[in-house]
Amino acid sequence: MIDSMADDAEKIPDKAGRLGIVARYIVALVFLVLFAIAVLLIGGAVSYIIYNYYPRYASYIPYVVAGVKAVLGLVGAYVVYKVLLTVVDAYERKDLGKNELIKLALRVLLYIALVSIVLVSFGHPLGISLSQALAGGAIGGIIIGLAVQTIATAVLAGFLISTSRTMVPGELLMIHSTTLGDITCRVIRVSMLFTEVMSQYGNRMRLPNGLLLSSTTFAKLRSNDTFSYPLQIVLNADVPAEKVAKRAGALLEKDFKEMKHTLPQIYLSAKGAGTNTFTVIISFNNFTDVNPLVDYANKAFDDAYWSLKK
Numbered sequence: 001m002i003d004s005m006a007d008d009a010e011k012i013p014d015k016a017g018r019l020g021i022v023a024r025y026i027v028a029l030v031f032l033v034l035f036a037i038a039v040l041l042i043g044g045a046v047s048y049i050i051y052n053y054y055p056r057y058a059s060y061i062p063y064v065v066a067g068v069k070a071v072l073g074l075v076g077a078y079v080v081y082k083v084l085l086t087v088v089d090a091y092e093r094k095d096l097g098k099n100e101l102i103k104l105a106l107r108v109l110l111y112i113a114l115v116s117i118v119l120v121s122f123g124h125p126l127g128i129s130l131s132q133a134l135a136g137g138a139i140g141g142i143i144i145g146l147a148v149q150t151i152a153t154a155v156l157a158g159f160l161i162s163t164s165r166t167m168v169p170g171e172l173l174m175i176h177s178t179t180l181g182d183i184t185c186r187v188i189r190v191s192m193l194f195t196e197v198m199s200q201y202g203n204r205m206r207l208p209n210g211l212l213l214s215s216t217t218f219a220k221l222r223s224n225d226t227f228s229y230p231l232q233i234v235l236n237a238d239v240p241a242e243k244v245a246k247r248a249g250a251l252l253e254k255d256f257k258e259m260k261h262t263l264p265q266i267y268l269s270a271k272g273a274g275t276n277t278f279t280v281i282i283s284f285n286n287f288t289d290v291n292p293l294v295d296y297a298n299k300a301f302d303d304a305y306w307s308l309k310k
Contacts, residue, residue, distance in 0.1 A: 042068050081109075155192045157209035162190045166218055172227055172287060173197075177216040180207060184221075184229070186287050200290045223283070226262070231280045231294055232269070233301045239308045241268050241276040247304035248278075248297075255296050261289075264297060 046068065047061050161167050167187045175183040175197075185197035185205070194206040221227040235244060245266050256263050262283040270277035280297045284290060 155209075157213035158190060158192050158195070161195065161209060161212060167195055167212075172221040174219040174221060174230075175207075175212075175216055176219070177211065179211050179215055183207075184290065200287070226283050226285055227287075229282045229284065229290055229294070231282055231297055233278045233280060233298065235276050235278070235301065235305050237271070237274050237276050239305055241271065241278075243308055244276070244301065244304050245278060247308065248300045251300040251303060252280075252297060255300070256293075261293065264293075 046064050050057050050061050050064065167173065167190055169187050169189055171187045173185060173187060175185065177183075183197070183205070184200045188196040188198055188204070190196075190209075193209060195209055195212060196204060196206050198204050221229060245268060249266050252266075253263055264283070265281040267279045267281075268276060269279040278301065280301075282290075282293045282297060284293060
């Protein structure tokens with residue numbers, strides 16, 4: 001399912017899809033023209049009715065006209081925003097971080113447009129100038145900027161992780177982080193703030209992009225057409241390492257042949273004062289095979305060690 005999601009992300013709109021996008025642009029333009037006409041007609045009609053039939057309410061005409069302009073302007077801005085989002089989604093590829101960044105920029109522009117429409121519509125009747133609002137907003141912008149610093153860092157981290165192809169949906173990775181620990185996982189989705197993964201134990205996790213970028217190393221498990229998982233096994237050095245490796249290899253050969261898996265490679269990777277560290281390179285095709293194969297390897301070395309020790 002995840003691989004199919006990754007394949008769908010690679011699709012680029014065909015000719016019919018591009019024509020559909022052009023049609024959306026035309027519809028959005030027609031809506032904007034209709035909104036502009038509606039503002040003139042409805043605003044003028046309301047002003048005429050109040051001035052001629054309800055003259056005692058003539059002082060409220062600027063507020064009524066401003067309200068009509070604001071409502072239609074907000075609707076028009078939202079329509080344009082939704083049209084642009086559909087275009088971004090239509091051209092979505094594996095580069096999900098860039099897509100999410102564009103969506104974030106569109107949301108920010110929408111908020112700016114909405115606030116500007118309200119200020120332009122109601123500023124003059126209420127005696128508020130746009131320059132004064134912008135000057136006051138500069139101070140508020142500093143406060144908001146400090147408050148969203150963490151979010152901005154996470155968004156930038158997600159963008160860098162996805163554009164560098166470090167984490168791609170469907171890829172298998174070993175993640176080593178000083179904060180998150182060691183995680184073997186399949187990447188599901190890279191969003192603005194979090195990266196969603198599935199661990200080898202089947203649980204889904206959402207990892208903050210900021211932590212992934214700042215204190216994490218990544219190791220891809222893909223090796224040509226298969227995947228390789230390095231398993232380290234530490235045993236006491238009171239039994240010769242060569243004999244343990246030989247006997248464990250014989251046990252694993254029997255088990256792996258029965259399961260029709262590629263035989264693992266065994267190395268004595270480190271030797272300390274009182275311990276021997278073995279590295280077992282396990283090859284597999286399906287992510288769900290990792291846990292059973294690791295279980296067989298651990299049990300084989302445990303059996304080999306205790307049988308030799310006795």
